[in-house]
Amino acid sequence: MQPKKKYKPEVTMKRANWNKLPPRTLTRNCFWTKVKEEKFENEDLFHLLQNNFASSRPRGKVGVEEGGGDVTEGKEMKKKKVKELKVLDAKTAQNLSIFLGSYKIPHSEIKRLILEIDEERMTEGMIQGLIKQMPEAEQFATLRDMRDQFEELSEPEQFCVMVSDIKRMVPRLQCILFKMKFEEVIQDIKPDIVNVTAASEEVKNSSKFAKMLELLLMVGNYMNSGSRNAQSYGFELNFLTKLRGTKTVDNNSTLLHFVARMIEERYPDMITFGDEILHVEKAARVSEDTLQKSMSQMEKNITMLETELKNQATNTDPADKFKEKMQDFVEVAREQYDLLKGMHSHMQTLYKNLAEFFCFDTTKVSMEELFGDLATFKSDFYQAQKENEKIRETQEKMKRVKEAKERAEREKKEKMKLKQQKAIIDMNAEGDQEGVMDSLIEALQTGKAFSREKKEGRKRTPRGAANAERRAALNRSRSRVNVIQLSNSVSKEIDIDGPQDSPVKPPPRRNRQPGSVSVLPREFNGSSPPGDAEALLDRLKNL
16 A cells, blocks of 8 residues: 655644554455545645644532331231241242232232233233242242142232142243233334444445545644654544544634534535435444344244243143234244344444444444444534534624724714815805905005995906905905904994094085995995094004
8 A cells, every 4th residue: 555645734733633543454445445535635725724723823418218117106007917928938928919919900810811811901010020029930839739728828829829720820921021012122123223224334335424534534644744643544433523622723613613614615515424324323322232132032032932832732721822822923023033133134244344444343343332423423513514604603793893883983084074174164254254354444444445436437356356355365464353343343433432422523424426335334434534534444453
């Protein structure tokens, strides 16, 4: 066999905790000699393995049972006359007496049920109780010879004398019990054989499960590079249950979660491998030892029944229906057993082939252990897949929350920017209003406000030029004066200077000439001489 590829990771990796299969244990037709794990090699996968599985981060109170007695407190039990035991010991007699009293059936009726094998009235519990409480064969034989002392015997001894003429009492009861439980035993054994048989075939023939093992072999050899488990040809299948135990660098995930994520992203066809090994869970509940014991016990009971039928061949008692009812049953039981035996043998052959295919020892790895490990891996894999999905949903939710927060911050900044731009526009508009007052003051200073030119002869200034002129005047002014404050100040000054009792009288009103423009208050609008206007301007400046 060609040696496996030796990997050389850039960092020291955590180890895949598997048991390496010795090359000498591999056979020509086993699974591990046919694997081609190299097809899963990928630099991105190796990089992810290094990032995730580096050995270190790159920088009651116990009650007391009361026993019963013959005397109760405050009361005396009536003493019942008990006949002296002649053959049975006290314990056997007491147990048999309790059993007979629990059914409250006459002894003769119990005998009839046993002889006729009346399955409608007899129960499994009754048969099991009789088998358990019957005395030893020697005591039974002794009581058979004491028929003439029947009245002197105790109740349990009388019952034994009554049924002592039934030949081979205990084996007979065992055969009856086997017949009553036969269908139940078949229903217990047959499904177990079917489940193990199906599981063995599914695991061996599953192509998706084989790809899963190939991928894990490549990942494990990469992680184990430089260790004694490197360059493995295969691994024991119990390694599948150890994937969850290998943690990532941040301890927030495991190798199992990593493999589940890689399969989902890169090899989605492998996700449904569980559909190809449907019976591993049921097979995991089958115990080979229990199954083998059940098969052996069934064969033993059939052989015992066949023997009893031979012993009953000379029985001429017309009341005894044993041979009549058991002859047909034993034939059916033998046929069913032979069928189960063939199925069981086929199951063992398939399991042996599976062991040879995956190179494990059936004496060390039982069916219950193997299929239990596979069932655990299957369950853990799909659980890890669900957990990965929850992690993705959480990450996407956090991403959406972050994006919403960033979007809200951007909108807030844009609103603030628009608000600032609007404030600048409002300031310019206010400046235009203040510019009008500055222009008025300038007109008063230059005397243009008192021009007598006719309206129709005045050259009209374009609107845009007027705005430019007002802005230039605004820049030349020493400060901006609030329109409202200035108006109030002027009004106050005019009111002070213009009371009726003032010694200075206002100049006489002159008639307005056609075409003249007035920019002063009503009381100042007239033909006042220029000297009065200059005085008014001086007073305005001193305010």
